[in-house]
Amino acid sequence: MSMPTTPTTLDRFLTPAHRALWQAADDFAAQEIQPRVQRMEGAPHRVDRKIARLLAGRRWFGVTVPEAFGGMEAGHVAKTILIHRLARVSGAVAATLQASLIPVAALLHYGTGEQHATLLPSVADGSVLMSIAVTEPDQGGHIGGMASAAEWDGRAWVLTGVKAHVGNSHIADLHVVVARTSPAGTRTSRALTAFLVQGDQRGVNLVRHTSKLGLHGFSYGQISFDRVRISPNNVLGEIGQGFEAAQSSSILYGRPNLTAVSLGLHETAVSLTARYVSNRPRYQGKLADLSVIQDRLGQMSARLIMARILAYHAVDMLDRRLPCDDELLAAKVLGHDLAFETGNDAMQLHAANGLAEDFPIQRVWRDMQTTYAPAGTGEVQRRRLAENLLQEEIGTKRTPWSVLHAGRAQPPIADEAVRV
Ligand SMILES: Cc1cc2nc3c(=O)[nH]c(=O)nc-3n(C[C@H](O)[C@H](O)[C@H](O)COP(=O)(O)OP(=O)(O)OC[C@H]3O[C@@H](n4cnc5c(N)ncnc54)[C@H](O)[C@@H]3O)c2cc1C
Known part of the structure; x- marks a missing residue:
């Protein structure tokens, strides 16, 4: 398998094993997902069952399940890679994977030994979604x-x-x-x-x-x-303990999962737009030759770089067992906001064509609207960040979930832990 070209922005977060997983996700998305995207778009009422089976076949529902139960035990950066790379091709497929990974957190952190032994092997092989x-x-x-x-x-x-x-x-x-x-x-x-x-x-x-x-x-x-x-x-x-289980799963898994979906959609919005303005004729050249268009593209590129750093920095901290609840919240809210602003620019630069169903930017823009609400809306993230800030100020900040659950069914940091 050839190694992918990953953005150098992310170099410090990616091991060789992460890069191999990145390539595996890209290959899977190109071969298995891309051919299905149009059919899924054309049938908005239909629930796709095949996608989950394909993901299960790769054992990706077990990305954070310990190896002892048949999982990949690959950690949070690996989980972000899978969701991010799938979202580039299909927000729906990335959503299918991420949604079933959040309850896995609840099971890992709150399940009994017996529940782990009974359920985790089936979660890891995808037979129980x-x-x-x-x-x-x-x-x-x-x-x-x-x-x-x-x-x-x-x-x-x-x-x-x-x-x-x-x-x-x-x-x-x-x-x-x-x-x-x-x-x-x-x-x-x-x-x-x-x-x-x-x-x-x-x-x-x-x-x-x-x-x-x-x-x-x-x-x-x-x-x-x-x-x-x-x-x-x-x-x-x-x-x-239900509130604890719901909230910790949402913060430790839900927030970064949605950040990764936003990032994949963001990347696609930028690349579709760069291609569009590079090919669209205007005067003696192309739209991309106009400095006002380049200014917008430059802003889109800057946002994407920030979104990548935010997304991977937060989950890298989680893998390193550092306190990072605030970073996960910030990445969720800003990851969405940055993608959303880029999505609006992308739609405006596509203008009338952006509204047509044969131009994929409208699908990407619609999918971007769906990452605002899950795992906490923007208001919820900002409220919680403000609470943490103010509690820190008066010395009443409680122990973050990233610390409370560090070491409990967390993956090892070892590079070779990531298997594709
Ligand atoms: C794609 C998708 C997947 C989802 N997956 C799941 C899932 O797997 N499991 C699950 O249980 N749920 C899931 N959800 C639901 C998601 O968690 C909720 O949408 C979210 O909690 C917000 O609830 P709401 O949409 O009803 O908005 P509301 O809570 O009704 O909020 C409406 C508006 O009021 C604002 N608001 C609300 N309360 C406050 C406040 N106290 N202060 C300031 N502003 C406030 C909100 O920010 C928002 O702008 C999913 C949602 C989506 C869109």
Whole structure:
């Protein structure tokens, strides 16, 4: 396998094994994904099942699963490489991979030895695809406002509620569902519990999948739970630890995953635009000859360089077990914002052609809109960053998740850990 040309900006973050993974992701995207993109775009209602099977065939759902359970144990930079490189070709495929990696964090960090032994090998080989179901139609990003509840009936937990925008909702085999288990008035940090719920359990119903603005082929829809019985063996973590499980998975995996999706889309927006203005005739030359166009391109290039550094710096810190919650939050919000600004420039430079379905920039721009909300909106990231800053000021900052979970099912730093 030939080594890819990776941006020199990222040199300090990439080992030879990372570069090999980068090449493997690019080859896979070119051979397996590119030929499917148009079909997925043309059927926005359809949920694509084949993509997840192809990803499973590469064992990429196990990128952070320890080798002892059949995973790649390759770490967070490796995970970012996979999502970033797939997103260059298809935001939907990158989303399919990333959405099922977030619940893996919850399982790794909160699962019992028995749950690890039973589930992680199937997660690693892709035969069990996971989802994480936290958001509800009305509560949105306010986890503490959730209405879904589970009650103990003496033999099992009985779960009722509706979850919305659940990534891989319609293809997942196993859902990590967070629900209320304490009476009203209990502090959110102790009021919720995470459960492992099989997709085919009685009372689990998928709400008909509807088309969305972007990520065609990827399902992020609603699941309703109607008196679903859950054995105590399928409680993930302790009763009352659901908020912790949801929040830490979202910060340590969700934020960087979405940052990587934004980065892949950002890269494609820049390259499509550079190609477009280089080929579009104007006066005696091309659009790209005009200094005003070059000024915009230069700004797009500067944003992309910043977005790359942000994305890889944050996950490199995570692999090095450094405290980096703030870097993960900052990379998520700025990674989206930088991509979004570039996306708008790209659309304007394509002008009328940018609106036509045979020009891929409109797909990339639509997909970019989808990285704002998941794993916390911009307001949520900035609020949390401000809270951390202010708590630091008065000396009450709590231990970051990146420190609390460092060493717990984290990969080794060794280069040879990354296998393709
Ligand atoms: C592609 C995609 C995949 C997703 N995957 C998953 C998944 O796998 N699992 C899952 O559980 N959820 C998932 N989500 C849902 C996602 O987590 C939510 O969209 C997100 O938490 C925000 O909720 P909301 O969209 O309902 O917006 P709301 O929370 O209703 O917010 C609406 C607006 O108000 C602002 N706002 C809200 N509260 C505040 C506040 N306190 N201060 C300031 N501003 C505020 C928000 O920033 C936003 O601009 C996904 C969403 C998308 C789009």
